[in-house]
Structures are given as C-alpha cells and as structure tokens.
Amino acid sequence: MKEQIRDFIKEEDGVGVIEIVLILVVLIGLVIIFKTNIKKLLDGIFEEINKQSKEVY
Template identity: 55%
Template sequence: MNLIKRFWYEEDGIGIVEIILILVILIGLVAIFRTQITDILQRAFNSITRNSNEVISDIEIDFE
C-alpha cells in the first residue's frame, strides 16, 4: 500500500534524458521524411497562393 501511495504522489516530471530522446527521435523522423514533408508543404502553399489569387481577382473595388 505504501508503494502505491508513493507512486500516486510522485511529482517528478519528464527528465532531461527523456526530452533529449524525444528531440532526437523527432529530428531523425524529419531527416528521414524531409523530401515528403517538403513536397506536402510546397503543395499546400501553392494551393493557398492559387486560391488567394482567385479571391483577389474576384474583388472589385469601387472608389466612387
């Protein structure tokens, strides 16, 4: 029972080692999938640019 109480009241957060390990894994995933991530982002920004140009061309400004 004492072990369960100690576990329940344990307030230690994530340690430095865990944070570094997570960062290393994320950097590794980005390095592995760099070309796919770049392709997805380029297509997204091209779509945003194309759609914003359509919206801008549809707006008529009347200065009267």
C-alpha cells in the same frame, strides 16, 4: 548528511531532461528521414494557398 545524499540520489529531475532529449533526437531523425516527403507536402499546401488567394483578389 546521509539523508541529504539519499534524497539527492532518489531525486528524478534529471530523468525528465533525458526523456526530452531522446524525444528531440527521434523527431529530428524522422524529419531527416522524411525530408523529401515533408517538402512535397508543404509545397503542395503553399501552392494551393497561392491559388486560392489569387481567387480572392
């Protein structure tokens, strides 16, 4: 029984979940901070795609 408790305490599966959650929080924070810059970049990309697609037709 004591060995099972020690093995449970030493198990590190939960650490991976915490790391993933922290990474997601940081990424979401960066998206919120740079939202306007990301929107400008994507608008420019899609505008260029529209221009070039009109040239193909």
